[in-house]
Amino acid sequence: MLIRDDIMIVKPIKTIKGEIIAPPDKSISHRAVILSAIASGKTTISNFLFSDDTFRTLSAIRKLGVSIDIDENSSGLLVEGKGLDGLTATDEINCGNSGTTMRLLTGLLCGQKFNSYLYGDESLNKRPMKRIQEPLSYMGAKIKLEKGHAPIIIEPSKLNPIKYTMNIASAQVKSSILLASLYTSGVTEIEELLPTRNHTEVMLKHFNCNIEYEDNFVRIINPNKLIAKDIFVPGDISSATYFIALALITENSNLIIRDVGVNKSRTHILRLWQKMGGDIRIFNERILNSEDIADIEVKSSDLTGIVIDKKDVSQCIDEIPILAVTAAYAKGETLISGAEELKVKESDRLHYIYMNLKNMKSDVKLGDNSIYINGKENLVGSHIDTANDHRIAMAFTVAGLKASGETNISNHECVRISYPDFYKDLYKIIKH
Numbered sequence: 001m002l003i004r005d006d007i008m009i010v011k012p013i014k015t016i017k018g019e020i021i022a023p024p025d026k027s028i029s030h031r032a033v034i035l036s037a038i039a040s041g042k043t044t045i046s047n048f049l050f051s052d053d054t055f056r057t058l059s060a061i062r063k064l065g066v067s068i069d070i071d072e073n074s075s076g077l078l079v080e081g082k083g084l085d086g087l088t089a090t091d092e093i094n095c096g097n098s099g100t101t102m103r104l105l106t107g108l109l110c111g112q113k114f115n116s117y118l119y120g121d122e123s124l125n126k127r128p129m130k131r132i133q134e135p136l137s138y139m140g141a142k143i144k145l146e147k148g149h150a151p152i153i154i155e156p157s158k159l160n161p162i163k164y165t166m167n168i169a170s171a172q173v174k175s176s177i178l179l180a181s182l183y184t185s186g187v188t189e190i191e192e193l194l195p196t197r198n199h200t201e202v203m204l205k206h207f208n209c210n211i212e213y214e215d216n217f218v219r220i221i222n223p224n225k226l227i228a229k230d231i232f233v234p235g236d237i238s239s240a241t242y243f244i245a246l247a248l249i250t251e252n253s254n255l256i257i258r259d260v261g262v263n264k265s266r267t268h269i270l271r272l273w274q275k276m277g278g279d280i281r282i283f284n285e286r287i288l289n290s291e292d293i294a295d296i297e298v299k300s301s302d303l304t305g306i307v308i309d310k311k312d313v314s315q316c317i318d319e320i321p322i323l324a325v326t327a328a329y330a331k332g333e334t335l336i337s338g339a340e341e342l343k344v345k346e347s348d349r350l351h352y353i354y355m356n357l358k359n360m361k362s363d364v365k366l367g368d369n370s371i372y373i374n375g376k377e378n379l380v381g382s383h384i385d386t387a388n389d390h391r392i393a394m395a396f397t398v399a400g401l402k403a404s405g406e407t408n409i410s411n412h413e414c415v416r417i418s419y420p421d422f423y424k425d426l427y428k429i430i431k432h
C-alpha cells in the first residue's frame with residue numbers, strides 16, 4: 001500500500017499474521033457520552049473512540065452545557081453528568097456525517113424545555129428522518145423536518161410514553177425513542193420485528209435505569225434517574241471485520257484480534273462467515289461493564305457462498321459491504337436480499353458494492369433490494385469509488401489486497417469517520 005497523488009494504491013499481499021487490538025466501539029462511544037451527560041455524578045469513559053463521528057456527539061454534548069475533559073493519552077473522558085434536566089440550550093448542532101448523533105440527539109432533545117436545531121453534511125441531510133419524527137410525534141414531540149430530512153427543528157413539548165412496534169430495523173430509531181421516554185412518566189414498550197444492536201438498553205441498565213429487555217422487546221418504566229458509573233468501551237467488532245475478512249481470504253493467514261466487543265446483537269457476521277466455512281474462534285470471553293468482550297482468532301479458510309435474508313441483514317447491517325467482498329472470493333453463489341436499509345446509509349451502499357465489484361470483474365447482479373454474487377478466485381484491481389463512505393473504503397481496500405494488479409481507493413481519508421488508524425493497523429499485520 002502506498003499513497004500517490006492523494007490516492008491510496010493497494011497491491012496484492014502474501015499473507016496476514018500477528019496480533020492487533022480492535023479500535024474502540026463507535027456505537028458504544030456515542031451512547032457513553034450521551035448517557036453520562038444526563039446521569040447524576042461523574043463518569044470516566046476509558047477507551048473512547050476518537051473519530052469524526054464520535055467527536056460530533058462529544059461536541060454536541062459540550063454545547064449543551066456538559067463539561068467533558070479529554071485525556072488523549074489514556075483515550076479517556078471525564079464527563080460531569082448534569083442529571084436528566086440539566087442540559088442547557090445551544091444555537092445549532094452540526095452532526096456532520098453521523099446518523100447516530102442526529103437520531104439519538106433528536107430523541108434526547110425533544111423532551112427538553114428549549115428549542116434545538118440539528119443539521120448535517122450533504123450525505124446526512126439526505127438520509128431519512130421521518131422514521132424518528134413519526135414515533136417521537138406519537139409521544140407528543142414537536143419536530144419539523146424539510147421534506148423528511150434534516151435540518152431538524154425541535155420545539156419543547158410534554159412527552160407521553162408509547163407502545164410502539166418498529167416498522168423498520170433500526171437501533172438508532174429504537175434508541176431515539178428510549179432516550180425520549182426518559183422524559184415521560186409511565187411505561188414505554190418497543191417491539192422489534194427484526195433484531196438490532198442493544199447497546200442503549202445495556203448501557204441504560206448499567207446506569208441503574210429501570211429497563212427490561214430481551215431479544216425483540218424493550219420496556220422502560222419511568223420516572224428514572226441515571227446514576228453515573230464508569231465505562232470501558234470494548235473494541236469495535238464492525239471495525240475488526242475488515243481484518244477478519246482479509247485473514248479469511250488470504251492464504252496462510254493467522255490473526256488474533258484482542259478485546260473485541262462480542263455482544264450477541266453484533267456477532268451475527270461471525271456466525272455467517274462460520275457458516276461459509278470460516279475458521280473463526282472466539283476465546284477469552286469476559287464481561288466488562290455489562291458488555292461482552294473477547295479475543296478472536298482467524299485463519300485462512302475456503303469460503304462457500306450462502307443465502308442472506310432481511311433478518312440476517314438487520315443483525316450485521318454495517319458488515320454487508322465487507323461480507324460482499326468475501327462472497328466475491330468465495331466458491332459458489334451468494335444472494336443478499338432484504339437489504340433496502342443499505343441504500344440510506346452514508347452512501348447507497350448496495351449501489352457502490354455492485355459498481356466496485358463489477359469494476360473488479362466480479363460476477364455480480366444488482367436487484368431492487370438485493371445483490372447476487374457468484375464468487376471466483378481472483379478479482380482484478382481497479383479504481384474504487386468510495387463515495388466518501390468509510391465502510392466502502394475499508395471493504396474495497398481489503399478486496400484490493402487480494403486482487404491482481406493495482407487498486408486505487410479514492411478519498412481513502414474518509415476512514416476517519418469510524419476508524420482513523422485503519423491503514424496504520426493494516427500495515428502492522430501485512431506480510432509481503
Ligand SMILES: O=C(O)C1=C[C@@H](OP(=O)(O)O)[C@@H](O)[C@H](O)C1
Nearest residue numbers: 027100169170171172173317318
Ligand atoms: O445505533 C447505532 O449505533 C447504529 C445503528 C445502525 O444504524 P440504523 O439504526 O440506521 O440501522 C448502524 O448502521 C450504525 O452504524 C450505528
Ligand SMILES: C=C(OP(=O)(O)O)C(=O)O
Nearest residue numbers: 097098099100318345391
Ligand atoms: C451507518 C453508519 O453510521 P451512522 O448511521 O451513525 O452515520 C456506519 O457507521 O456505517
